[in-house]
Amino acid sequence: MLQKTPTGTWLPAWVPDSTVTLSVLLILCSTVQSCTGGYDGSMLNGLNILPSYTDYFQLNAATTGLNTASVFIGSCLGPLVSGIMADRLGRRPAMFWGCIFTIIGVILQTAAQNIAMFVVARIILGFGTAISGIAAGVYLSETFSSRYRAWGVGLLNDFYYIGALLAAGITLGTGQWQSTWAWRAPSLLQAVFSFLCIAILPFVPESPRWLAYVGMMEEARTVVAQTNANGIKDDPVVLAVYKEIIDTLKWEKEESRVMTPLQIAKDPVSRKRLLIGMSAGPFSCVAGNIIASYYLGAELSTAGITSTNAQLEANVVLNVWCLLCSLVGTHLISSWGRKPTAILTQVLLTICLFIIGGLSKVYADQGDSTSSSVVYGNVATIFLFQGFYSIAWTPLLYLYPPEVMNYSIRANGVAFSQLMLNSLALVLVFVMPIGIANIGWKMYMINASWDIPIIGLIYYYWVETRGKTLEEIDAIFEGHKHSDVPDVELIRTGKEKLDVPMVEHEIEREIVGMKSE
Known part of the structure; x- marks a missing residue:
C-alpha cells in the first residue's frame, strides 16, 4: 500500500507502508547517482582505449586530459549551488534538477562534433551529477x-x-564497431540512471530533518515512523529519533545557526566539523585511484599490457573486483568502524603504490625482455590497489561527511567536501596522463609519498561515528547531545526504556513552543 505523504515541496510523494520496501527505494533512488559517476569514469576509460574515439577527435596527451577532466569543471561548479538548492528547495527537488542537467549534458556529449562541444557537454554533465550526488548523500x-x-x-x-561495470561491458561490446557509434552509444546510455532516479523520486518521502526545520513537525514524525517502524508513530525508537531531531534543531535555532555557507566560519566547532568531514573527499581523491579510474589503458601499458582488447577486458574484471571489495568495506565500516577501516586502507594503498612504481621501473628499464612474472605481478598489484581503495574510500566518500556535520552546515559542508574533491580531481585527471607520459614510474612514487601524511591525519583528527544517530554525534564535538532521551541504539536493543507518555507530552509542549516563537 502507498500512503500519500506531504513533502513541503512541489514534488509529491506516495510512500509504501513497509520500511523494508521504502529502504530499498531509498537506496535505489540515491545509488543511481553513483552509477552515473561510475559509468562516466569507466566509459572514458574504455573510450580512451578506442581508436574510433581518439582518432575522431585527433587526441593527444593534453586534449585527452581535457576531454576527460572537463566533467570535473562542472563538478566544481555544481557544489557552489548544490548546498543552497538542497536547503531551500528540499533534498528531493535538488536531486530532480540535478538529474535534468545530467540528461542535457549526456545528450550534448553524445551529439558532440568536436572537442569544444564534447567539453561543454561534459561540464554540464558534471554540474548536474554534482548537484544530484550531493543532495542524494545528504x-x-x-x-x-x-x-x-x-x-x-x-x-x-x-x-x-x-x-562502471556496465560501461566497461558496453564499451567492450561497441569497441568492435567501425563507426562513431562505438563511443556515442555508450555515452547515450549514461542518461538511463538519471531517468531511473526521476522515476523513483515520487515514491520516497522528503528528509525528516528538512521537514522539521521548515516547521512540518507532524510530517517529519510520519517519515521517521515510515523509515524506522513500518509507519508506527508511537514506537519507542521512532519517538526517540523524532525527539532528538526536534531538540537538536531547536537548540541550533536558539544558537542562531542558519543554513548558509557563512555559518561554517562563524564558530570554531563548525570549522572543526567541516575540516574533519570534508577531508574524506580530498583524501580519497589524492590516494592514487585517479590513474586506474580514468587512464587504465596508460597504466596497463606502463605495466606491459598493450593489447586494446586485453585492456578492455581488464577494465571489466577490475570493476567486478572493486564492487566486491567495496561491499566488504561497507561491512567493515558498519561493524568495525569508519576510522580504523580508513587507516587500514590508506596503509595498504601506500604500500601498493610503492610496489607498482618499483615494478613499472623494471619494465621501463628492460622493455620487451622483461620477465612475464614482473608484468603480471604489476597488474596484480594494480588490481589489489583498486580493491584496497574500494574497501574504505568508496563507501566513506558520501557516508562520513554528512555524519560529522550538524544540520545547519550539512548540505553546504558536503558540497564543500565535493568541491575540494572535484577541484583536486580536475587537476589530477588533467595532469596524470602527462605525468605518466613524461616520468612514468616516478609518478607512482610521488603519489605514494603524499599518501603517508594522510595516514597520520586520519589517526589524529578523525572521530568515530559508528552506531550513533546524526544528533548523537553532536556529543563528540559539543560535549553533550542536545536531547535528554536515551541513545536510540540503547532503546532498540532493550538496554534502556523510554517513558512513552512523558516523551509524547514533552514533544507536544516543545512543538507548541517552537510554533509560538
Missing part, C-alpha cells in the same frame, strides 16, 4: 534509519562500480 544520511545508515549511505557510492 538526503539518504538524514532519512535512513541510523541502524543501517552505514549500509544505506555506503551503498550510495558502492554502486559506482555497478555503473
Whole structure:
C-alpha cells in the first residue's frame, strides 16, 4: 500500500507502508547517482582505449586530459549551488534538477562534433551529477534509519562500480564497431540512471530533518515512523529519533545557526566539523585511484599490457573486483568502524603504490625482455590497489561527511567536501596522463609519498561515528547531545526504556513552543 505523504515541496510523494520496501527505494533512488559517476569514469576509460574515439577527435596527451577532466569543471561548479538548492528547495527537488542537467549534458556529449562541444557537454554533465550526488548523500544520511545508515549511505557510492561495470561491458561490446557509434552509444546510455532516479523520486518521502526545520513537525514524525517502524508513530525508537531531531534543531535555532555557507566560519566547532568531514573527499581523491579510474589503458601499458582488447577486458574484471571489495568495506565500516577501516586502507594503498612504481621501473628499464612474472605481478598489484581503495574510500566518500556535520552546515559542508574533491580531481585527471607520459614510474612514487601524511591525519583528527544517530554525534564535538532521551541504539536493543507518555507530552509542549516563537 502507498500512503500519500506531504513533502513541503512541489514534488509529491506516495510512500509504501513497509520500511523494508521504502529502504530499498531509498537506496535505489540515491545509488543511481553513483552509477552515473561510475559509468562516466569507466566509459572514458574504455573510450580512451578506442581508436574510433581518439582518432575522431585527433587526441593527444593534453586534449585527452581535457576531454576527460572537463566533467570535473562542472563538478566544481555544481557544489557552489548544490548546498543552497538542497536547503531551500528540499533534498528531493535538488536531486530532480540535478538529474535534468545530467540528461542535457549526456545528450550534448553524445551529439558532440568536436572537442569544444564534447567539453561543454561534459561540464554540464558534471554540474548536474554534482548537484544530484550531493543532495542524494545528504538526503539518504538524514532519512535512513541510523541502524543501517552505514549500509544505506555506503551503498550510495558502492554502486559506482555497478555503473562502471556496465560501461566497461558496453564499451567492450561497441569497441568492435567501425563507426562513431562505438563511443556515442555508450555515452547515450549514461542518461538511463538519471531517468531511473526521476522515476523513483515520487515514491520516497522528503528528509525528516528538512521537514522539521521548515516547521512540518507532524510530517517529519510520519517519515521517521515510515523509515524506522513500518509507519508506527508511537514506537519507542521512532519517538526517540523524532525527539532528538526536534531538540537538536531547536537548540541550533536558539544558537542562531542558519543554513548558509557563512555559518561554517562563524564558530570554531563548525570549522572543526567541516575540516574533519570534508577531508574524506580530498583524501580519497589524492590516494592514487585517479590513474586506474580514468587512464587504465596508460597504466596497463606502463605495466606491459598493450593489447586494446586485453585492456578492455581488464577494465571489466577490475570493476567486478572493486564492487566486491567495496561491499566488504561497507561491512567493515558498519561493524568495525569508519576510522580504523580508513587507516587500514590508506596503509595498504601506500604500500601498493610503492610496489607498482618499483615494478613499472623494471619494465621501463628492460622493455620487451622483461620477465612475464614482473608484468603480471604489476597488474596484480594494480588490481589489489583498486580493491584496497574500494574497501574504505568508496563507501566513506558520501557516508562520513554528512555524519560529522550538524544540520545547519550539512548540505553546504558536503558540497564543500565535493568541491575540494572535484577541484583536486580536475587537476589530477588533467595532469596524470602527462605525468605518466613524461616520468612514468616516478609518478607512482610521488603519489605514494603524499599518501603517508594522510595516514597520520586520519589517526589524529578523525572521530568515530559508528552506531550513533546524526544528533548523537553532536556529543563528540559539543560535549553533550542536545536531547535528554536515551541513545536510540540503547532503546532498540532493550538496554534502556523510554517513558512513552512523558516523551509524547514533552514533544507536544516543545512543538507548541517552537510554533509560538
